[in-house]
Amino acid sequence: MQRGKLRTGAVLTIAVLWLIFAALYVFDTFERMENVLYDKIYQRRSEVDSRIVVVGIDDASLFRIGRWPWPRGVIADVVDKLTDGGAAAVGIDILFDTPTDGDERLAEAIKRSGVSALAVASPSSTAIRSKRTADGVFQAADLIMPAGRLFSSAARLAHVNGIPDSDGIMRKAQLYYYYNDRQYNSLAYEMYDIFSKGADIKTVPAAAGQYYIKFTGTAGYYHHISLADVYEGKIPPLYFKDKLVLIGMYAVEGVATDMQYTSIDSHHQMYGVEIHANLLQQFMEGKYIRDTPVWLDILIYVFLSLAAAVLLIKLKPKLGLILLLALLAVYAGIIYRVIISDYVTRIIYTPAFCISAYFFSLVWHYIQTRMNEIRVRNTFGRYMAPTVIKKILDEGEDGLKLGGQRLNVTVLFADIRGFTPMSEAVEPEEVVKILNEYLNLAASCIHRHGGTLDKFIGDAVMAIWGAPYEMQGHTHTMAAVNAAKDMRAESVELERLILEKYGRSVRFGIGINSGDAIIGNIGASFRMDYTAIGDTVNTAARLESNAKPGQILLSRAAADNLTGEDVALNSLGGLKFKGKAEEVQIYEVL
Numbered sequence: 001m002q003r004g005k006l007r008t009g010a011v012l013t014i015a016v017l018w019l020i021f022a023a024l025y026v027f028d029t030f031e032r033m034e035n036v037l038y039d040k041i042y043q044r045r046s047e048v049d050s051r052i053v054v055v056g057i058d059d060a061s062l063f064r065i066g067r068w069p070w071p072r073g074v075i076a077d078v079v080d081k082l083t084d085g086g087a088a089a090v091g092i093d094i095l096f097d098t099p100t101d102g103d104e105r106l107a108e109a110i111k112r113s114g115v116s117a118l119a120v121a122s123p124s125s126t127a128i129r130s131k132r133t134a135d136g137v138f139q140a141a142d143l144i145m146p147a148g149r150l151f152s153s154a155a156r157l158a159h160v161n162g163i164p165d166s167d168g169i170m171r172k173a174q175l176y177y178y179y180n181d182r183q184y185n186s187l188a189y190e191m192y193d194i195f196s197k198g199a200d201i202k203t204v205p206a207a208a209g210q211y212y213i214k215f216t217g218t219a220g221y222y223h224h225i226s227l228a229d230v231y232e233g234k235i236p237p238l239y240f241k242d243k244l245v246l247i248g249m250y251a252v253e254g255v256a257t258d259m260q261y262t263s264i265d266s267h268h269q270m271y272g273v274e275i276h277a278n279l280l281q282q283f284m285e286g287k288y289i290r291d292t293p294v295w296l297d298i299l300i301y302v303f304l305s306l307a308a309a310v311l312l313i314k315l316k317p318k319l320g321l322i323l324l325l326a327l328l329a330v331y332a333g334i335i336y337r338v339i340i341s342d343y344v345t346r347i348i349y350t351p352a353f354c355i356s357a358y359f360f361s362l363v364w365h366y367i368q369t370r371m372n373e374i375r376v377r378n379t380f381g382r383y384m385a386p387t388v389i390k391k392i393l394d395e396g397e398d399g400l401k402l403g404g405q406r407l408n409v410t411v412l413f414a415d416i417r418g419f420t421p422m423s424e425a426v427e428p429e430e431v432v433k434i435l436n437e438y439l440n441l442a443a444s445c446i447h448r449h450g451g452t453l454d455k456f457i458g459d460a461v462m463a464i465w466g467a468p469y470e471m472q473g474h475t476h477t478m479a480a481v482n483a484a485k486d487m488r489a490e491s492v493e494l495e496r497l498i499l500e501k502y503g504r505s506v507r508f509g510i511g512i513n514s515g516d517a518i519i520g521n522i523g524a525s526f527r528m529d530y531t532a533i534g535d536t537v538n539t540a541a542r543l544e545s546n547a548k549p550g551q552i553l554l555s556r557a558a559a560d561n562l563t564g565e566d567v568a569l570n571s572l573g574g575l576k577f578k579g580k581a582e583e584v585q586i587y588e589v590l
Contacts, residue, residue, distance in 0.1 A: 049216075092116060218265040308358070405519060
């Protein structure tokens with residue numbers, strides 16, 4: 001019954017643990033840890049596409065052309081040079097939202113180019129997140145537009161917003177969002193669409209308009225050209241033939257405000273124009289990272305976690321550990337296949353559950369082992385001495401092997417004097433009751449003083465001190481004598497009650513001897529007793545048979561072990577036992 005309750009408890013614990021991890025999975029509790037793993041696993045440097053060119057408004061440009069903002073004719077001249085050189089697409093990552101006298105000039109350059117995309121932007125990512133369409137796509141609450149003629153002259157209007165994750169790191173790009181029922185694609189996608197002369201936006205695996213960025217490199221990985229060099233004609237226009245050119249801020253001081261930490265480098269910010277270059281190369285290569293289907297994620301978690309839950313409950317800890325390692329190896333293989341296929345899945349939850357389930361299974365196996373040990377002690381404690389049970393439990397199978405060892409011990413025999421005559425005059429049920437009371441008293445005294453209750457022999461009892469755990473001679477003999485004295489003293493009241501009720505008197509006669517004996521499991525392979533054999537045992541039994549009611553007899557060997565102890569002894573001289581050549585010197589404990 002107890003074992004069944006423990007198994008039920010283990011099952012309920014693992015079931016609750018499974019539900020907890022399922023809830024953690026649903027609410028993505030380990031999102032930050034998953035993000036860190038994603039950054040380490042999926043982001044690797046690759047070769048830069050030479051067709052992508054970054055023209056940066058860098059420190060050299062600010063020094064040579066002047067402080068920002070510049071007259072818009074500067075950007076117009078640069079766009080003209082790119083057009084003359086045959087650039088395949090031009091993306092201008094600059095917001096021209098304030099009208100100036102140079103707008104007309106820049107508008108003409110953009111219109112003449114025919115392959116330019118001009119930036120628009122929501123004031124903040126919060127403004128984008130605040131509203132969504134029915135299908136979950138972001139919808140901007142506000143949008144910063146190009147001023148005046150710039151709005152109508154641009155071949156394309158493209159957004160330049162990046163939406164970082166909750167930890168401030170950019171892992172996904174916003175492919176498009178809506179504003180006033182119009183769709184605004186990203187600057188990188190518009191450039192790719194111009195270059196490819198019509199791309200299919202549905203080929204990009206975006207959920208709610210977002211997709212994973214597969215970065216090409218870290219900040220500075222794309223070698224930029226100083227805008228001043230282009231403006232001053234130091235770079236020949238033909239250099240840009242068939243190139244995809246991004247114009248953007250490349251200086252921090254007083255200029256760049258759209259820098260972001262990215263998943264390829266969470267410690268150094270990347271200029272917005274560099275992020276667009278990475279996005280553009282991803283479109284050019286057509287390499288995307290996708291989320292695994294939800295059903296597959298759930299199937300992996302449910303299958304492996306339930307397998308772990310069921311088998312860990314059934315198996316012992318060592319086999320459970322092997323199973324755990326096997327499940328983790330299978331899971332690692334699945335994750336490897338997922339990763340090399342450029343799919344993203346939540347990695348932590350399944351192994352975390354399996355490891356937690358193994359830990360709790362260990363706890364329950366330990367509890368079950370302890371409960372079994374207690375059950376064994378409680379059950380066999382009625383038949384064996386607690387010290388013997390402990391030895392068996394400590395030694396396992398070795399504690400159950402036949403054999404013995406020589407030890408110096410003290411052996412006590414106690415018999416109930418007058419029991420046989422009384423049993424003839426009293427009903428059998430009453431005899432058993434009286435016998436149990438005497439034997440219970442004797443066993444209690446023996447255990448109290450650290451003795452091993454060897455066996456009951458009818459109305460007699462045999463006990464050993466110094467085995468199965470060794471004790472020094474004077475120690476085990478003194479303990480045996482104290483147990484005998486307690487038996488004699490505590491049986492007085494029991495003797496009085498029996499005398500009053502049955503008119504019969506019964507008292508203990510006790511014999512104690514010390515010496516070497518063979519101690520161990522004696523008997524057959526299928527039925528054995530932990531006991532002591534040898535002359536020491538025989539002599540103790542002879543002493544008990546010669547003891548009068550209430551008398552405690554000791555051999556000379558036992559008495560010698562009490563030298564220096566506060567025990568009053570009376571010498572009774574020698575006694576010749578049958579089968580022994582020499583007399584045994586006998587002492588009485590007063």
